[in-house]
Amino acid sequence: xxxxxxxxxxxxxxxxxxxxxxxxxxxxxxxxxxxxxxxxxxxxxxxxxxxxxxxxxxxxxxxxxxxxxxxxxxxxxxxxxxxxxxxxxxxxxxxxxxxxxxxxxxxxxxxxxxxxxxxxxxxxxxxxxxxxxxxxxxxxxxxxxxxxxxxxxxxxxxxxxxxxxxxxxxxxxxxxxxxxxxxxxxxxxxxxxxxxxxxxxxxxxxxxxxxxxxxxxxxxxxxxxxxxxxxxxxxxxxxxxxxxxxxxxxxxxxxxxxxxxxxxxxxxxxxxxxxxxxxxxxxxxxxxxxxxxxxxxxxxxxxxxxxxxxxxxxxxxxxxxxxxxxxxxxxxxxxxxxxxxxxxxxxxxxxxxxxxxxxxxxxxxx
Amino acid sequence: xxxxxxxxxxxxxxxxxxxxxxxxxxxxxxxxxxxxxxxxxxxxxxxxxxxxxxxxxxxxxxxxxxxxxxxxxxxxxxxxxxxxxxxxxxxxxxxxxxxxxxxxxxxxxxxxxxxxxxxxxxxxxxxxxxxxxxxxxxxxxxxxxxxxxxxxxxxxxxxxxxxxxxxxxxxxxxxxxxxxxxxxxxxxxxxxxxxxxxxxxxxxxxxxxxxxxxxxxxxxxxxxxxxxxxxxxxxxxxxxxxxxxxxxxxxxxxxxxxxxxxxxxxxxxxxxxxxxxxxxxxxxxxxxxxxxxxxxxxxxxxxxxxxxxxxx
Ligand SMILES: Nc1ncnc2c1ncn2[C@@H]1O[C@H](COP(=O)(O)OP(=O)(O)OP(=O)(O)O)[C@@H](O)[C@H]1O
Ligand SMILES: [Mg+2]
Numbered sequence: 001x002x003x004x005x006x007x008x009x010x011x012x013x014x015x016x017x018x019x020x021x022x023x024x025x026x027x028x029x030x031x032x033x034x035x036x037x038x039x040x041x042x043x044x045x046x047x048x049x050x051x052x053x054x055x056x057x058x059x060x061x062x063x064x065x066x067x068x069x070x071x072x073x074x075x076x077x078x079x080x081x082x083x084x085x086x087x088x089x090x091x092x093x094x095x096x097x098x099x100x101x102x103x104x105x106x107x108x109x110x111x112x113x114x115x116x117x118x119x120x121x122x123x124x125x126x127x128x129x130x131x132x133x134x135x136x137x138x139x140x141x142x143x144x145x146x147x148x149x150x151x152x153x154x155x156x157x158x159x160x161x162x163x164x165x166x167x168x169x170x171x172x173x174x175x176x177x178x179x180x181x182x183x184x185x186x187x188x189x190x191x192x193x194x195x196x197x198x199x200x201x202x203x204x205x206x207x208x209x210x211x212x213x214x215x216x217x218x219x220x221x222x223x224x225x226x227x228x229x230x231x232x233x234x235x236x237x238x239x240x241x242x243x244x245x246x247x248x249x250x251x252x253x254x255x256x257x258x259x260x261x262x263x264x265x266x267x268x269x270x271x272x273x274x275x276x277x278x279x280x281x282x283x284x285x286x287x288x289x290x291x292x293x294x295x296x297x298x299x300x301x302x303x304x305x306x307x308x309x310x311x312x313x314x315x316x317x318x319x320x321x322x323x324x325x326x327x328x329x330x331x332x333x334x335x336x337x338x339x340x341x342x343x344x345x346x347x348x349x350x351x352x353x354x355x356x357x358x359x360x361x362x363x364x365x366x
Numbered sequence: 367x368x369x370x371x372x373x374x375x376x377x378x379x380x381x382x383x384x385x386x387x388x389x390x391x392x393x394x395x396x397x398x399x400x401x402x403x404x405x406x407x408x409x410x411x412x413x414x415x416x417x418x419x420x421x422x423x424x425x426x427x428x429x430x431x432x433x434x435x436x437x438x439x440x441x442x443x444x445x446x447x448x449x450x451x452x453x454x455x456x457x458x459x460x461x462x463x464x465x466x467x468x469x470x471x472x473x474x475x476x477x478x479x480x481x482x483x484x485x486x487x488x489x490x491x492x493x494x495x496x497x498x499x500x501x502x503x504x505x506x507x508x509x510x511x512x513x514x515x516x517x518x519x520x521x522x523x524x525x526x527x528x529x530x531x532x533x534x535x536x537x538x539x540x541x542x543x544x545x546x547x548x549x550x551x552x553x554x555x556x557x558x559x560x561x562x563x564x565x566x567x568x569x570x571x572x573x574x575x576x577x578x579x580x581x582x583x584x585x586x587x588x589x590x591x592x593x594x595x596x597x598x599x600x601x602x603x604x605x606x607x608x609x610x611x612x613x614x615x616x617x618x619x620x621x622x623x624x625x626x627x628x629x630x631x632x633x634x635x636x637x638x639x640x641x642x643x644x645x646x647x648x649x650x651x652x653x654x655x656x657x658x659x660x661x662x663x664x665x666x667x668x669x670x671x672x673x674x675x676x677x678x
Contacts, residue, residue, distance in 0.1 A: 006469065008468075009464050009465050206454065207450045211466075212469055214444075214448075
């Protein structure tokens, strides 16, 4: 069948095109480097960007322990809540924490002490800090408990133990990284739709497609071979980068087939989207602009639908997000399932393909 | 056998009639010229013949197959050299030929052989590894041709293949066209607005202007549309009145003028024969220094038929 030969020469041609090869490989490599760099650089929680005041009324000595939390700057006052509130009033700090008298006592009784906070307004900026304080308190209680029950003889033993759990945790975060990397690769594959569109338009502008149509091949075979070679090229280059990541960075790839299927689906979506857009919009710059916009928009919608970061988005937007292929692709990766996600995405691609193909003839001809 | 038949083809763009009821046939093994000034509708006609455009009316068959109904079978017959260059600029000449060769169903060893054949005949072998974007205009034109001949089609359709190239490249292309026509009996459709090219290459031709047929037939017939008369110019010695009288009495001679060493004849194309003239000159012991027969050229034909010059 001629299709295979056509795909073969197309891929060979792309491999010989340094620019194209670079673009296709640089993106995934950059993603991996980026994710690793971010991860490698942050051993603790990221420092808060706010100013805080702690007023310590604790009669014991554990209250001081939580001061190690990372903040932009901190005021440490002892038994001077008035001064602390004045700082808040003067806008010099964004929040005041009052560490109560019974702080040490409660921890020693394995209870959680209540820390009062005074803020001017509600905001998310303090969440990491408060989580850190919370963790610290939990740790203090745990330490106390373990020492008292004789599980460990001293506080230091806890850290020996923790070192090994830390290692466990690290292994887990690498799979987490793989997840992030895969997601990012898929973002970029779909965002790259406009690049593919440019390639197709370039072919059209340089009369390659119209010339190809005068050869004894079906139009579908010609466009199909170009699209399929782009697909294979894209999936292969992303996969190679992931496998290299497994070898050199130590990603723990468990469900390779799910990753491969989703890479293929996203590439397919990306190509179909760009084909449809270049066909619907005759003006190429508008076409590629709209392609990029659609890619972005569907990405955001899928993120709204997936919840988490954008929890307070209106419900109808979340529902709308479920009509994007990204939502189902990410869902498939998240849950390690293929059914029904793959099926749904394929249907979406098919719908897009049919929507775009009514102008197929016009695209091929002048 | 008619390898190409174009029957009553009309084409409108919006409301503008670009082709108006065009019909002609091309015999296998012919070199057929399609001539007309810029915007005459030549490329539109080629696009319809090669299945790139649909006509509003009429029918085209290639090798007996209707281009609209049995498209793929019809397309197997020809290779098209489009007027607009159709090349992938970012890769080498070789890679381009590999791409287009594959589109013609070639692969493997055969593909390699055909690529080097095409590179050879277009004189691009030394440049095959170079990126097309570095090519000169003439080299691109030759590569554009090479891409259409790898599968050695029965029909080669060329749409203004010599635009913007130097005489050397142009001769190269002419020799190639004559060669495949002679050696492989390839039918050639040659489109141009250079009359002298068509005059040199073609046996039959179709002249088109503003979408309408101006003239169609063999080169000789088309020329005879404006005049059946040719000019014969002789340079000889010993011109006498007696000789002039004898020449005037030859069949087909309409008029005879002479100066001291030159005779200019106006003759009827169909009746006039050279032999009696040569016999008379021999009997007269005249030394012939030169003799030439001048037919009206296509440029003049076009001017006479349309009242326009082909090019400014
Ligand atoms: N896609 C199109 N839409 C509208 N008009 C067109 C289109 N293509 C060609 N035309 C018009 O049709 C006429 C014939 O064009 P065509 O390209 O066939 O001429 P041509 O004989 O090949 O000229 P040239 O020698 O310049 O190549 C021109 O007037 C041109 O403007
Ligand atoms: Mg033209």
